């Protein structure tokens with residue numbers, strides 16, 4: 001089978017690697033020459049690590065670990081402990097995306113995928129082939145995988161995305177020389193107003209390097225991302241003023257879109273499959289997307305290997321089974337937060353205050369919002385996380401505009 005994988009981020013490279021391993025003829029195309037940078041908090045989370053371990057992609061042994069972290073809001077903070085769970089070790093690694101994506105990309109090539117640099121435009125089904133416009137030339141493929149990120153050209157070309165319904169976020173990160181007392185995430189306030197939904201982060205990368213950034217949810221109105229840089233300036237200054245970070249010299253800044261919550265996107269149609277951000281699989285609560293990119297890549301490669309171009313239904317089912325429960329809940333929480341900022345502020349302040357006193361509660365929130373509920377096993381907070389997910393599902397089922405994950 002001749003497969004075109006568009007985009008060589010984690011989703012595309014892993015799909016290409018697994019299909020090449022199964023003996024398919026795979027072309028992996030990206031508009032950038034690798035290694036290339038990508039806006040990210042650079043945290044490869046515990047579930048992402050377990051996928052990579054399972055498929056045999058080694059990562060640098062000296063990468064900095066990230067586990068328990070603080071969640072701050074309005075002057076209060078609670079520690080969210082991280083513990084090993086079912087099939088994961090309970091910590092992530094901070095690896096700069098220029099290096100992380102290159103490791104996966106090189107492994108895909110070394111296992112037989114053909115690499116190309118080029119921009120994919122139109123994709124069309126003509127009979128039993130897909131015709132793809134690739135750098136001015138039309139080529140035929142049996143299957144196309146859209147792994148081309150949040151603004152997927154493949155999804156647009158195939159009419160698989162409804163721009164009015166998609167749940168977008170925008171995030172901006174800085175690489176800064178410096179140090180921090182704590183890895184942390186802060187829910188953001190502007191004056192007395194909560195930025196809903198919005199958060200800032202600072203992650204230690206080891207060797208006196210920090211990744212700090214902010215993310216904001218904007219729904220389908222992308223103009224709402226304006227002002228992100230000023231928000232990040234204020235957040236950075238606040239961290240400095242509170243002696244949480246010390247920084248030296250200038251920073252490197254990069255921003256990017258997040259497509260979240262599996263909303264407004266049809267993940268498979270006519271032999272075209274979407275993986276990772278192109279499919280809208282980013283966690284709507286905290287912006288993590290690498291684990292979902294890798295998981296969807298594994299599911300997609302298995303479906304293509306078995307069903308070729310006829311696996312639309314099988315892939316939609318697989319995505320539904322793995323992601324629907326949490327992503328639809330996260331989507332609902334985002335909508336509620338956007339519509340009721342005052343109530344959200346009260347709820348978050350109460351959560352952080354109570355979480356300071358109850359390790360179980362803090363732990364449960366950490367498990368829930370990192371989408372680890374299904375993998376928590378028996379540990380403090382596991383029940384609280386299940387309760388939060390159950391409640392979220394209940395509210396989702398009552399919401400008239402609930403996401404249609406069967407898009």
Ligand SMILES: Cc1cc2nc3c(=O)[nH]c(=O)nc-3n(C[C@H](O)[C@H](O)[C@H](O)COP(=O)(O)OP(=O)(O)OC[C@H]3O[C@@H](n4cnc5c(N)ncnc54)[C@H](O)[C@@H]3O)c2cc1C
Pocket residue numbers: 006007008009010011012029030031032038039040041042043044045118119120121147148149150152153154170171172173213254255256257258275276277278282287288289290291293
């Ligand atoms: C600021 C920020 C911070 C984040 N922090 C984290 C974090 O700490 N941890 C985490 O897990 N997730 C994080 N995320 C989310 C994470 O970056 C994404 O979920 C992840 O990159 C998705 O991988 P992907 O392979 O689907 O897409 P991408 O990594 O976006 O890769 C898409 C690739 O497609 C290529 N491409 C696009 N269009 C075309 C075209 N037409 N033709 C050819 N090639 C094309 C691009 O060049 C790119 O290489 C963050 C996102 C942002 C913006």
